[in-house]
Amino acid sequence: MKDKNLPNNINFMTLNELTDIANNIIENLENEKNLENSVEEYKKLIKLNILIEKKFQNTSKKISIGAKEKINQVLKKRNAKKT
Numbered sequence: 001m002k003d004k005n006l007p008n009n010i011n012f013m014t015l016n017e018l019t020d021i022a023n024n025i026i027e028n029l030e031n032e033k034n035l036e037n038s039v040e041e042y043k044k045l046i047k048l049n050i051l052i053e054k055k056f057q058n059t060s061k062k063i064s065i066g067a068k069e070k071i072n073q074v075l076k077k078r079n080a081k082k083t
Contacts, residue, residue, distance in 0.1 A: 006044055015055050022048045 006021075007013070013021075025045045032038045 006047070010048075010051065015052060015059065018048060018052050018055065022052065 010018070022045060025041055025048070029038055029041050029045070032041070
């Protein structure tokens with residue numbers, strides 16, 4: 001699928017920026033009367049959705065790893081104080 005009319009730096013955009021682009025596409029689709037003209041927009045929206053899901057999963061994973069590391073640090077400090 002071609003990235004027609006999608007920004008070149010789409011892989012480096014934040015989740016908020018990608019969501020804004022998706023919302024704009026949705027608005028355009030809602031206002032379009034001719035469904036034949038909407039096929040490319042739907043393809044762009046599907047590609048954006050996949051990218052947003054991947055970025056969300058990666059961000060969620062980073063947050064989980066960071067939280068586990070902080071918990072381990074707190075537990076180590078707590079255990080060190082007890083001894």
